[in-house]
Amino acid sequence: MSDLKKKFDAAAADLKNLSEALGNDVKLKMYGLFKQSSAGDVTGSRPGFADIVGRAKYDAWAAVKGTSTEDAMQQYIDLVESLKLRRTTKTGIDQGHRSGNRRRS
Numbered sequence: 001m002s003d004l005k006k007k008f009d010a011a012a013a014d015l016k017n018l019s020e021a022l023g024n025d026v027k028l029k030m031y032g033l034f035k036q037s038s039a040g041d042v043t044g045s046r047p048g049f050a051d052i053v054g055r056a057k058y059d060a061w062a063a064v065k066g067t068s069t070e071d072a073m074q075q076y077i078d079l080v081e082s083l084k085l086r087r088t089t090k091t092g093i094d095q096g097h098r099s100g101n102r103r104r105s
Contacts, residue, residue: 008037008073011080018083024056030079032060036072041065 015030022030035042042061047054064072 004070004073004077007077011077014084015080018080018087021087022083026079026083028056028060030076031057032062032064033067033072033076033079035061036064036067037069037076040069 012034042058042065044058046058046062049055064075067075
């Protein structure tokens with residue numbers, strides 16, 4: 001297994017711990033990159049108007065069409081890392097406020 005694939009698999013596992021805090025736009029971006037990484041370019045026809053979720057997923061995957069497997073994996077890894085960093089930073093700020101370390105004016 002390549003180093004990139006190992007990092008990709010680790011990022012996918014890390015994402016499970018972050019997903020409750022993610023908005024739909026980020027989840028869809030992650031979905032598109034994951035599918036592009038694992039299956040290549042989008043296939044099949046776009047779901048119909050009544051399938052809102054399927055349509056959104058299809059569009060997210062189609063948005064990264066033409067991206068190489070390696071580039072999609074790296075973008076996925078980078079996005080997960082940025083989300084982890086943002087969560088760590090936010091958690092640190094929240095903990096500072098709860099412990100009374102806030103600066104008072």
